[in-house]
Structures are given as C-alpha cells and as structure tokens.
Amino acid sequence: MKCVLILLLCCHAVSLVKHSLKYFFTETPGAQSIPEYVVVAFVDEVPIGDFNSVRGAKPKKDWIKFFEDHPQHLEWYRLKSVDRHHFLKATIETLRQRLNQTEGVHILQKLDGCEWDDETGEINGFNQYGYDGEDFLALDLQTLTWIAAKPQAVITKIKWDAQKGRVEENKNFFVDQCPEFLKEYLRYGRRFLQTTVLPSVSLLQKTPSSPVSCHATGFYPDRAVMFWRKDGEELHEGVDPGEILPNNDDTFQLSVDLNVSSVTPEDWQRYDCVFQLSAVKEHIVTKLDKTMIRTNWEKPADTVTFISAAVVVLTVTIITAVAFVTYKKKKAPDDGSEQSERLNPQS
Template sequence: TMGLLAAFLISALLVRPVSLVKHSLKYFFTETPGAQSIPEFVAVAFVDEVQIGDSNSVREAKPKKDWIKFFEDHPQDLEWYRFQSNEIHQFLKATIETLRRRLNHTEGVHILQRMSGCEWDDETGEINGYDQYGYGGVDFLAFDSQTLTWIAPKPQAVITKMRWDSHKPGLESTKNFIAHQCPEFLKEYLQYGRSFLQTTVFPSVSLIQKTSSSPVSCHATGFYPDRAVMFWRKDGEEIHEGVDPGESLPNNDGTFQMSIDLNVSSVTPEDWQRYDCVFHLSGMNEDMITKLDKTVIRTNREKPADTVTFISAAVVVLTLTIVTGVAFVAYKKKKGEKSESPDDGSEQSERLNPQS
C-alpha cells in the first residue's frame, strides 16, 4: 500500500528534507486460507515505512517502481525475497491448519500473521530487532533475543513455545537475522534510496460536503510519506464526538490521501468559526490548519480544481484488511498473547525467520 513518487508535479508542492535518526526495515506476512476476497498469502517489505516490494500467493515477489533498478542490480536480493516468501507461505499455511485443529477452529476464516524486522539509530548505532506472530487478531508469540526464547503469556501458546525453544539452530538463525542480516539489508537499502526516502511532500487540503446536511470532510491528498495524522478541533482542543476518522489510502502516483469527517448537524452557524481541521505530517515544522468555513466548502455539485484520485474498491478492501490485520503486532513489540503453533513446530522452526 505504500509506493514512491514516480511522475508528480513537485514544482507545485513544497518539498523539504526530513532528518531521520531511526530507520527501520519491516517484513509483514499474512496468511488467510479460505478467504474469497483477498489472496491467501501476502508479504510486504517496508523501509522507513515506505513499501519497497510485495508478493502474494498468485504472484512472485515484485519490487515497487523506484526499487526496480536496485533489484535489477542486486538479483540475489530479489531471489532471496522470493525464496523466503515461498518458504514462509508454506510454513504459515501448515501452522494455521495445526492451530485450527488444536483450538477447534473448524469454521470461518482465520488469520495468522508475522512481523519481523529491525530498527537502527544512525546516531548511536543502536539496533533493535523483533520477530512476532499473531493469530486471530491477537498476539501469539514474540522472540526474546536476549534469552533466545519465545515469549508466550497465554496458556494456549505454551506448547508451541516449548517446541520452538527446543530447536536451537532455529533460535540462533532468528537472532542472527534480526541482529545482523536485517541491519545490513537496511543500511544497503538506505544507501540506495536516501534521496527519495527522506523527502516530505505537503498535501493540498480541502473541505468537502456532499449536501448541506452531510458531514463536512476535511480531505488531504498528495502527501508523502505515509506518516500523518488528522483531527478536528474546537476552540483549539481536539474533539472526538461527532468525528469519523478515515484511513490513509494510496494515490496512483505514490502519494497518499486521508480524510476525517465532522458531523455539523448540531453546530450552529455562529459556532462554525470555533472549529478547524489539523493535518500533521512527520517532518513538517508546522501543522496545516483549515478553518471550518462554508465559503470554501466544495460540494458534489462542483468539480474540484485538483481532482482527487481514488483507488478501486478492491484495492481498498485489500489494503485495509492487511493494514488492520498487522497493526496489532507493530505496536506491541514486546508482548506475546498467542494461540498455538504446528505439531511439527520443532522440525520447521528453522523456517520461522525470513533469512534461510
């Protein structure tokens, strides 16, 4: 869901470099056997929250546009990515079948996910790696690189933890990846993509209302990277009542769009001036503030000067499914509520990390 700028009118936007200290490389894997609307398996790689490539159960690994040249010059890296995606796909598929039997999950669609990667502080040199699993929307297992064991606070995950802990080569392999191989990849990717990874593109922000009785949508489009927040304020204080936040979605040119709705049905005309919409983008020194003003609101009877590009409904469904599904792991780096893992876990544990 994250691309890079390809052909965009930079001259029409304000661009400034972002000074990043911490950098990250993340791999997300999602296995959903039995789902009809999305691929059974999806793998996505991000550098500093920017997608560099992906693959799924019906397509081989594919780098994003700005990264094609890199992988053409480093075919061994792309082959590694393809091999790991296939290996992890098969492992997750076998694992989820075991979990369903063990936990008596015989009906419905179940999701097994993995997030692994590392963060590197280019000032201090500190490296933090992680490897985590989630099942059914909750944490499942998390790797502790200090003790070389898997963390399993839930009773259902103890069997899996014991099996994976008993496979010493797999534990060493996981530690080696998150502590050494992942940072090496990250520094290599940063060296190639530094010129565009650290660029901030400001959006255009508009107020949109379908009808006079509809909510007012504060819509920002054309921003980059995808590290932004939007909220409504009243008298300078952030409000939540009557506010419907939207999702950040990709545009076709590699930038992003986001919107947040405000229910104005109970807002009196004289109170409109008390409201404003705030857009904050990582790397911006100042927020972009848009006053709630009837004179600048666009309606569905008008054609905006700069037409917003919306992605197809199918892509929205896939994007939201994947992002929502993996978000719980990304914000719980040290937790590990879990369910269960494969009966042959000790035999396959060497395949638990994207490195081989």
C-alpha cells in the same frame, strides 16, 4: 486486545533518526479471492516490494533498479518467501488440529524486522505472530525465548523454545543481517524515502445537515495525521477520523469529519482542521468557513429563485393565453350577422 502486528505496521509516529525494515507475512489457506500467501517489505514504513503465491516477487517502481543491480537480494527474498510459505501453512494446520477448528478460513500473520537508530547506533529486532486477528507469540531477543500472548499459544511456545538452532538463526538475522539490509536500502533510497509532498486540503459537505469533511489528497509519504480543533484544542467528540488511503499516483489521501449540527453560526470561526506530515515542521491549517465548503447540493436560495422564476413564467404564459383568446373573440364576426348578410346580399 488490539493486535500488535497491526499497531506496529500502521504506526505513523516515527522518529527522524530511527529507521526500520519490516516484513509483514499473511497466510490464509482456503481463501478464494486473495492469494493464500503474501509478504510485503517496508523501509521506514514505505513498501519496497512484495511477494505472493500467485505471481512471485514484485519490487515497487522506485526499487526496480536496486533489485536489478542486486539480483542476489531478489533471489534471497524468493527463497525465504517460499520457505516461510510452507512453514506458515504447516503451522496453521497444526493450530487448527490443536484448537479443534475443522471448518472455515483462518489467518496467520507474522511481523518481523529491525529498527536502527542512526544517532546512537542502537538496534532492536522483533518477531511476532498473530492468529485470527489476535496476538499469539512474540520472540524475546534478550532471553531468546518465546512469549505466549494467550493460553492456546503455550504449547507452541514450549515446542519453539526447544528449537535452539532456529532461535539462534533468528537472533543472527535480527541483530546482524537485517540491520545491514536496512542500511543498504537507506543508502540507495534516501533521496526518495525522504521526499515529502504536501497535499491539497478541501472542506466537503454532502448536504446542509451532513458533517463537514476535511479532505487532504496528494500527500507523500503516508506518515500523516489530521484532526479538528476548537480554540486551538484538539477535538475528539463529534469527530470521525478516516483511514489513510492510496491514490493511483502513489500518493495518499485522508479525511476527518466534524459534526456541525450543534455548532452555532457565530462559533464556526473557532474551529479549524490541522494536517501534519511527518518530517515537515509547517502544518496546514484550514479554517471552518462556510464560503469555502465544496458541495454538490443545491442551496435553498437557489431553489427559491428557481421556483419564483417558474411562477413568473407560468403567470406570463397564462396572461398571454387569455389575451390571445380575447383577441381572437374580438376579431371573429357575430354568427347571426354573417348569416343575415348571406340571405340579404342587397341590403
């Protein structure tokens, strides 16, 4: 079962009129190479800042001015983050004892936030937990009860359902406070939240037998999809989709590979690669064209030419050497004649 937390966090199909504010928490006590507690805030799937147990709060560069002008927001995040850190760490310890987990590092994830439709005004909140990569609990805001995703979560569900004050506090945040935060962030960040940057798209191939990679880089935001088509129909077989990765300049890159080992030369023109960026109507279509492929491998024709040239050079060298030896032999006098001349100088 795929974790709902990951699906919600990575979903790129976002309606143009539906906006979201999401908080993604991760608690991993005992982890050596990463902070044991991290929370990241997203507006319309774009990170606006994060907090971790090592260095505290850090807004993204586009949001630094907002939090400087609204220090109460940053203080609210700091207090909430510290409180959630202690709560999640204690919850992991409780679950480890309940599930008889005495060793190893375990991970507790939490995703909460709200969505607001700026056309209908509809508001939806969500509060979900995952444990060790699997769904664990989710709050039903209609009934204000917790839904257990697996039998091991039932005891926690019963315990949390009994905490009426905590459930009401959750409801107030998801229905009132979270939407107000979201609208305030949208007013401030609408200019750069709606900014879109199209990528440059290239065809890449390591060797003649390697898949052809359709590579897009430099796009923003990260709500994008890319796929291969044949005769206008999206392909799934022989295609290896990649993940959206960040660049150093806050833009993103994405690749999708196509296995061309069974594609005949006359069929190449039937394939193309399509890049789609959310909120941009025009798509970037790149035809599968051998002449447009960028590669670092040496073409066979070039190799043959190099070998041929080497053979010619070697042949010329040998001929020159033979001619030089022959010339030297002709120039050199006969040993017997020279000796005779020295013995008979008068002859």
